[in-house]
Amino acid sequence: xxxxxxxxxxxxxxxxxxxxxxxxxxxxxxxxxxxxxxxxxxxxxxxxxxxxxxxxxxxxxxxxxxxxxxxxxxxxxxxxxxxxxxxxxxxxxxxxxxxxxxxxxxxxxx
Amino acid sequence: xxxxxxxxxxxxxxxxxxxxxxxxxxxxxxxxxxxxxxxxxxxxxxxxxxxxxxxxxxxxxxxxxxxxxxxxxxxxxxxxxxxxxxxxxxxxxxxxxxxxxxxxxxxxxxxxxxxxxxxx
Numbered sequence: 300x301x302x303x304x305x306x307x308x309x310x311x312x313x314x315x316x317x318x319x320x321x322x323x324x325x326x327x328x329x330x331x332x333x334x335x336x337x338x339x340x341x342x343x344x345x346x347x348x349x350x351x352x353x354x355x356x357x358x359x360x361x362x363x364x365x366x367x368x369x370x371x372x373x374x375x376x377x378x379x380x381x382x383x384x385x386x387x388x389x390x391x392x393x394x395x396x397x398x399x400x401x402x403x404x405x406x407x408x409x
Numbered sequence: 410x411x412x413x414x415x416x417x418x419x420x421x422x423x424x425x426x427x428x429x430x431x432x433x434x435x436x437x438x439x440x441x442x443x444x445x446x447x448x449x450x451x452x453x454x455x456x457x458x459x460x461x462x463x464x465x466x467x468x469x470x471x472x473x474x475x476x477x478x479x480x481x482x483x484x485x486x487x488x489x490x491x492x493x494x495x496x497x498x499x500x501x502x503x504x505x506x507x508x509x510x511x512x513x514x515x516x517x518x519x520x521x522x523x524x525x526x527x528x529x
Contacts, residue, residue, distance in 0.1 A: 301455070334515045334516075336456070338456075343507075343519035344448075345519070346516060346517040349511045349517070355510075355511065355517050387455065389456075391514055395472055396472060397458065397469070397470075397471045397472050401455075402455055
């Protein structure tokens with residue numbers, strides 16, 4: 300069981316805005332930056348957001364990240380069919396002294 | 410463009426050592442800016458970080474595997490490797506090698522992954 304909790308699923312219709320939450324604690328999200336990944340079925344994960352709110356080159360600005368206290372959020376604006384994937388948050392945990400991934404959220408485009 | 414490719418046996422017997430190699434192409438593993446890591450994903454489950462290494466040799470390991478895991482770099486071959494001792498069925502997973510450009514644990518380039526099954 301991960302120390303970073305995500306909802307198991309989220310969904311939306313094309314063009315909608317979807318928000319995925321990632322709940323942690325003071326030893327991880329509360330004191331370290333958050334990264335977000337998505338993983339298409341049968342593929343390797345891809346980095347979407349690093350350092351809580353920065354996008355790697357090539358990632359559309361439809362994806363944005365934020366943090367409030369010990370929780371983080373990923374927002375997908377203008378949902379597209381190709382966004383249907385599993386999404387993971389991740390952060391360093393000072394108590395565990397390790398990098399932890401969230402439990403994952405399956406995004407479905409209706 | 411940096412690319413990563415995992416290699417190693419797809420089947421390992423219980424209690425034996427799992428050894429995987431990640432070959433880096435399109436760039437040097439000796440760059441001081443990069444960290445290199447291993448992440449695994451058991452069938453049907455989420456991602457688990459196993460450990461990371463900087464070319465300087467500094468390593469970071471997940472606490473749950475710390476007594477069994479070792480990551481090393483071979484700069485001459487432009488490769489880094491994972492060794493996991495005393496494996497059990499719970500170590501069955503797709504193993505990904507990955508690297509970071511932006512910060513030590515934001516893995517932005519990944520290999521395609523290699524499935525390792527632990528079974529007799």
